[in-house]
Amino acid sequence: MAAPEQQQEPETGQQHQSSCEESQLEEKLSERHLKERxxxxxxxxxxxxxxxxxxxxxxxxxxxxxxxxxxxxxxxxxxxxxxxxxxxxxxxxxxxxxxxxxxxxxxxxxxxxxxxxxxxxxxxxxxxxxxxxxxxxxxxLGSYHGSSAAVKAFAAFAKCLDRGASRDAGNFVAFMRDRGILWPHPPAASKAGADLHGVLDVLLDLTVNWRVALWFDVTVSSNSNQADPIIIIGDIGDVPALRMDQLAGADNFTYADVVQNMSHFLSGGEVTLNEAELVELRQDEAAFRNTLLASYTYADEDEFDNLLPLKDFATLFGPDVSSAEWTTLLGKYLRDAVNVSATTTVLVFKEQQFKRVGNMMGYLPNQRLWNVLGWTFAYAYAWIINADFDSLELNPTTRDVTTRVQCFIATQESFGIAxxxxxxxxxxxxxxxxxxxxxxxxxxxxxxxxxxxxxxxxxxxxxxxxxxxxxxxxxxxxxxxxxxxxxSLDSLYTNFSGEARSFLEIWLQSRKALRAALASPYYDSLLTSxxxxxxxxxxxxxxxxxxxxxxxxxxxxxxxxxxxxxxxxxxxxxxxxxxxxxxxxxxxxxxxxxxxxxxxxxxxxxxxxxxxxxxxxxxxxxxxxxxxxxxxxxxxxxxxxxxxxxxxxxxxxxxxx
CATH class of the missing domain: 3.40.390 (Collagenase (Catalytic Domain))
Structure with a gap:
């Protein structure tokens, strides 16, 4: 069928920041797709x-x-x-x-x-x-006595709403350090894995083991039409997206204030960033944020998907990490569910966005990359132990709704649609x-x-x-x-818990249960839906x-x-x-x-x-x-x-x- 071409109105929304080289590369890739099909x-x-x-x-x-x-x-x-x-x-x-x-x-x-x-x-x-x-x-919770899976999910949601302000960041900081994330302290330059390969290692640990899709998601899908499970590189998580959007609306003073407050909270008052460090951090965080949030409007027009073997993955992400290194890293975290090899099929959603993320990761010096990773993770999730970081809103009504939304999507990250x-x-x-x-x-x-x-x-x-x-x-x-x-549904959630002393404990327990279910045929279609x-x-x-x-x-x-x-x-x-x-x-x-x-x-x-x-x-x-x-x-x-x-x-x- 044919349709008349229409005049396009000017687009609105934030435009992502990318280099001339990236734009030229994206145009060539788009032209290649159009010519070959x-x-x-x-x-x-x-x-x-x-x-x-x-x-x-x-x-x-x-x-x-x-x-x-x-x-x-x-x-x-x-x-x-x-x-x-x-x-x-x-x-x-x-x-x-x-x-x-x-x-x-x-x-x-x-x-x-x-x-x-x-x-x-x-x-x-x-x-x-x-x-x-x-x-x-x-x-x-007071009236329903049916599915225990649903009860656990609602109990976790209620526990999240009951959080209060806290000065004790110990458990959260310990979680960060176990991942090698030291922010607001400077990254250990001499530490093994402090390069780009090490950053990817941390990102994969977060998304596969803890369902924290900070800059991209990684899941496994078992489809009846596929002989073997496929690896899916998907969009960022709902919680990181919502928190990034909060930062997008902050002026310079508010942004600097929340960075310093978070820094003091996580370091016990030991670390205060100077003005140059604040400017650099906001610049780097904004580059990732603008790229990752661009697809929520018409600003990001290159949301093509790509299905390719793992051996060709470096052509998509960039040359700084080889396909062999990707195979090793993905095998490390997905071996329970997929026999990862060079021929393993990978489905990449929004390939141009993923490519831009790869380009930015390869461009930033390692110390700045670790800093923006640490700050992004801290702001995205530290609120689960300290309600003072729930929102930048001053209006109590709006702040309350924001808190409920965050608790809802954080619980959904843990329990899927149960x-x-x-x-x-x-x-x-x-x-x-x-x-x-x-x-x-x-x-x-x-x-x-x-x-x-x-x-x-x-x-x-x-x-x-x-x-x-x-x-x-x-x-x-x-x-x-x-x-x-x-x-049948309750049996899938046997190892999940909706009760604990804190929402952080529920968060950790549920993510561990999800990791244990990685090989389940319902992992992608139900447990993480x-x-x-x-x-x-x-x-x-x-x-x-x-x-x-x-x-x-x-x-x-x-x-x-x-x-x-x-x-x-x-x-x-x-x-x-x-x-x-x-x-x-x-x-x-x-x-x-x-x-x-x-x-x-x-x-x-x-x-x-x-x-x-x-x-x-x-x-x-x-x-x-x-x-x-x-x-x-x-x-x-x-x-x-x-x-x-x-x-x-x-x-x-x-x-x-």
Whole structure:
């Protein structure tokens, strides 16, 4: 199918800092990918990736709306609790005087104020979705006597909330020293392993043994389609990401103050950094932070993934660490789960981001690298033993919500999605799961229809696409089988503890239990799984039918667009049309269909509600205007809002998706 090329609005958000050499290398790598991949693969990939992410998003429904009544009564409008809340959130930002045909974002989001930061988004989503879905931890612990795994997770969450201020950093400092992290003291230059190889050793120890994904994550995935487990190099953890974002908003005085306070706390008052050391530390930390947080907005356009054998790994990370050294290091930490060799398969998410991290690590002198590593880890996790470091916020209400978010995601790092299992089972019995499968089938059928109708796709490619869609539609829709049965789930968490004298003890015990389960087939898919909601670690673009059909598309490497940003927009537009077609199909085929209009928004037609609902999910994003107004190019938008036909730019070209 073809889509007209659109004018791209200026992007917002922090731009990552990288050298000219890095930029040139990234451009060459991107060009190599574009040249080597056949056009038919672009077309097929667009459809298949859209379906993959439909699967992921539909799977994510299991928690997000678990507390509402799953079956909406037949009628003209949806009036369940969720639908009413969603309508209210739309009305709170809607500016009805703005013309949707001229600017959909102004119409839907005109009263929303300025774009949120990533941290603000997480706080809002936590308050609106996590709390409403899972409820109060203490109330749960007082009334629920089912899954012991869920009880342990909620007990750990409650223990985290009970932390107080502390002057004793002894146990935390001991943990750092056991890893070779001496900050705020200077690193031992004569110590064995003080070079880049030693830094990688520490990073791998943190991520594999302690689930601290500071600059990248390392996990093992056992997939039925793979003969052997594969190693996954993934995104940073939620806790480091949230804490980095806090620092991003600090002015020079606040930043220096928190560094000195942390330094005094960890050193017992022995170490005070001078001004030059503070400037250097902030500069180095900001370089990593800007690179790692760039992917939360459209600023980072090179989020390509790469699948390669370990023997070629040095070509990706950089020449400072050889592939043989990587093989040795990964084998040291993953040998219980993977027989690591030069031919072991590695899947690297966001390869350009990972490459930039490798370049920065190779560029910084060893002492500065150790200092920024130590400071980043200290700020990311020292709050778990001292509530004084919970937040930089002065407002007590905002500070309290920040603390709850941090405790929630820190507990999730330890227990995966175990805490949500009771809500999942309550919301999705066998009949309800059948309904979700029906939604997926409608979406799959919509995708096949679009592919079959395209005159740009060869018949052989259409056949291959149909085969892949059928295969994908039958995999990974639900959490692994143990999640559906209390006894099986609890057995996976036998060695986990939700009770201890302190949250730090729970943190250490749970991470040890996770390490012992590294070879489990459920390690990646359940034990370390994250509830995504709409968090800051993955850019999820929700194409929603009132929160019931979510579709996300992160299509990559399309052949004719002028920029990565334009390619992403075209992919999102394609996915939006797929979601709309799926909605139409579901409303026709389901005799007990969900109402497609919302109570309190009865003036909107079903199709108008679809586009307004979609746009409302982007009101607070830095790229919100771009994403909202993307819908104005969707196939049914003009008819839905009775817009006059807009003239096409005569210089526009067609970009094949």
């Amino acid at each position: 056949p056009v038919s693969r672009y077309i097929l990939g667009a459809g298949v990736v859209a379906l993959v992410l439909v699967l992921a998003a539909v799977s994510g429904l299991v928690v997000q709306y678990a507390r509402s009544t799953f079956h909406s009564p037949p009628g003209d409008v949806c009036d369940t609790v969720d639908c009413v809340l969603h309508a209210r959130s739309i009305l709170a930002t809607m500016n009805e005087s703005a013309d949707p045909c001229a600017d959909l974002h102004a119409h839907v989001c005109g009263r929303s104020g300025e774009a949120e930061t990533a941290r603000d988004t997480l706080l809002r989503i936590y308050s609106r979705e996590v709390v409403n879905t899972l409820g109060d931890a203490q109330a749960f 805490y949500a299992s009771p809500a999942f089972r309550d919301a999705f019995n066998a009949s309800d799961r059948d309904k979700v499968v029906a939604v997926l089938n409608w979406t799959s059928a919509a995708l096949v229809t679009l592919a079959n109708a395209s005159r740009a796709i060869a018949e052989s490619t259409k056949t291959e696409a149909r085969s892949k869609i059928e295969s994908l539609a039958s995999t990974r829709l639900w959490p692994p089988e143990p999640y559906l049965h209390v006894g 994250r509830s995504r909601f709409e968090n800051i670690v993955t850019r999820l673009t929700s194409f929603a039918v009132y929160g019931r059909i979510n579709n996300t598309s992160l299509l990559r490497r399309l052949d004719a667009a002028k920029s990565s940003g334009e390619r992403r927009q075209l992919g999102d537009l394609f996915a939006l049309d797929v979601a709309f077609l799926a909605m139409q199909t579901s409303s026709v085929q389901d005799p007990d269909k969900w109402p497609l209009r919302l109570k309190s928004l009865e003036a909107l037609t079903e199709v108008q509600t679809f586009y307004v609902s979609y746009c409302s999910h982007h009101c607070y994003e830095p790229s919100g205007r771009l994403m909202c107004n993307l819908a104005m190019n969707a196939s049914e938008f003009n008819d839905a809002f009775k817009c006059d036909a807009r003239p096409r730019n005569s210089s526009s070209t067609c970009v094949f998706v």
